[in-house]
Amino acid sequence: MRPQPSVPAAATGVGGAVLLVGTRVALWLGVQLLVAGLLVLAGVTATGGQALNGVAGWWMVYGALVDLGTLGVIGWLLRRDGSTYRRLLGPPTAGWQVAVGALGVLAASVPAVVFSGELTSAVYGTAIAPMFAVVDVPALASAVSVLVVPLLAELAEPVAYLGVVLPRLERRLGRPWLAAAIVVLMWAVEHAFFPLLVNGARLDLEFAAYRVGSVLPFLAIWTALYYALGRRLLPIMAARWVFNGGTAFALAFGLVK
């Protein structure tokens, strides 16, 4: 397969992409199951289901562990390939370009916001979406979820999927549109694994499916914008930070009704 000239030169084998996505999913599952197991062993909760639902309240905090693990794998891949983190972010982008681009990304995300809102209404009526309704943490943890986690998420998540996984898949498949579609799908499916909620005695698969459906338009738009902005990641990271940080802030201050 002839290499695509527009694909960053640092992109190498697809094994790194599999490792990265696998690590993220494994960490989401591992952290939740580990803490839930400890809660059951310590006798805090009677059943695994109750424990998982309890752990789910902290998902906006323990997400930091997943992102730290992701950054660790990215760092390892970069050292192995002799590349730098900066190169994953795309061509040089001036501050004003990041600001204007981020505003554009936020504006272009409006259709996704509307779709996600309608989907939430269709599935849960007027209730708050479960991933926000379950959040219940003390003030210090709330501060971490507002100040630290959104920043870590931007340094890890879009860089992993768009900066590392996408170019590797493009090289392997030779078709950017197919690589982008696979990345969007994988990225969306990852959201099914957090937070894990239990309804009755079984995992709430309807919620997992809702999670995938509600984030899919966001991820499709952001991935398309990655190309539209000349593979510049910083505007997308900045817009996502505003979006996710704003959500965490609204939850921490009880502004989500």
Place this chain on the structure above:
Amino acid sequence: MHRRTLYRLTYLAAAMSLGHHLDHVIRHNAVGWPLTGQVNAFTVSLVVYPVIATGLMLYRAGRVGPGFWALVSGGGAVFVSAVHFGPAAVEPPEMILGGYGPSVLGWLAFAWLVTFVAVLAITSLYETRPWSKQRQGRPATRPATGVGTGR
């Protein structure tokens, strides 16, 4: 490369616009002239087809550049968003979701609309970059010669 991508995005947006107008016709709500005697947002939105056709001819002739497409697609995104998603939306999502017997068709039409607006917004951002470069006097896409941006 840039020129080819622009043509693809424009044809995609035109096809999605046509599909959305077809959706209006099938639902037969929020429609206006020429299907009814009323001139409304539906009627105004039909102007997009001559604009696209004229734009494509002028672009081919080198008379308009990325700025034209950035403004047309950006304006289209704002117009369609305001009509469907805005606080004073004349055709809110409920009219589409509840416009069909089987709800899956309503969701299909709604997903189509969301994708349509996203395509317009993405096209606008895609064209803003070469337009900005052009305005700064840096080497940028020249529509008349078809020189690409290197992407």
